[in-house]
């Protein structure tokens with residue numbers, strides 16, 4: 436019996452991993468997909484044609500980057516739908532608008548016209564009854580200091596050159612965002628409570644929590 440069966444997790448659920456840059460979403464996505472026998476859906480970083488340019492000049496490229504991410508995530512959504520679920524997704528589509536686009540607009544690095552255009556497109560595509568929301572959003576949280584250490588350790592050049600205030604602002608916004616998020620059920624995990632890098636078996640308590648959580652939410656919708 437595998438972990439998915441042991442904890443009574445359906446084969447067709449869609450679990451999305453949310454949290455600030457560097458918190459450990461990709462690492463969790465891989466570990467969880469392996470444990471559950473699910474497929475993965477990753478955001479493209481290395482082949483993203485706008486990301487380097489965006490970090491070099493937020494004002495010039497923020498609209499282009501948001502449109503690119505929206506299109507990519509929507510294509511992934513279609514792929515997940517076509518497979519009939521059974522996916523772990525690295526970052527939710529909701530963070531694009533709720534964190535990034537909003538932050539750049541409010542900080543003055545995205546114009547109001549661009550923000551209104553982007554938000555209108557996002558709402559028309561995503562916030563409708565036709566868009567299947569994930570069965571569960573796992574929110575990874577940790578202290579700002581631990582997360583900045585992880586960004587440094589990973590060492591993506593564009594992120595190293597970004598002022599620390601950017602990560603601080605984002606960290607604060609994530610707390611506010613998750614406290615008012617209601618598009619799907621949320622499971623919060625603190626990064627100090629597991630260590631899937633040092634100990635692969637520490638994924639089992641996470642899977643157990645997911646199983647328990649999905650059973651509770653299934654009871655609620657019945």
Ligand SMILES: Nc1ncnc2c1ncn2[C@@H]1O[C@H](COP(=O)(O)OP(=O)(O)O)[C@@H](O)[C@H]1O
Pocket residue numbers: 454455456457458459460461462463585586588589626629630631632633
């Ligand atoms: N549970 C963990 N314990 C220790 N280090 C971790 C853990 N999860 C991720 N990391 C490290 O933190 C860095 C960022 O992780 P990553 O999964 O790429 O984050 P994200 O996808 O959220 O940006 C990487 O260097 C990764 O090896």
Ligand SMILES: Nc1ncnc2c1ncn2[C@H]1C[C@H](O)[C@@H](COP(=O)(O)O)O1
Pocket residue numbers: 454455456457460461478480486500501504526530531532535536594
């Ligand atoms: N919607 C976004 N706007 C701006 N930047 C974004 C967006 N989504 C992801 N990013 C950036 C942040 C990181 O530098 C990379 C990858 O994110 P990660 O949290 O490391 O998976 O893309």
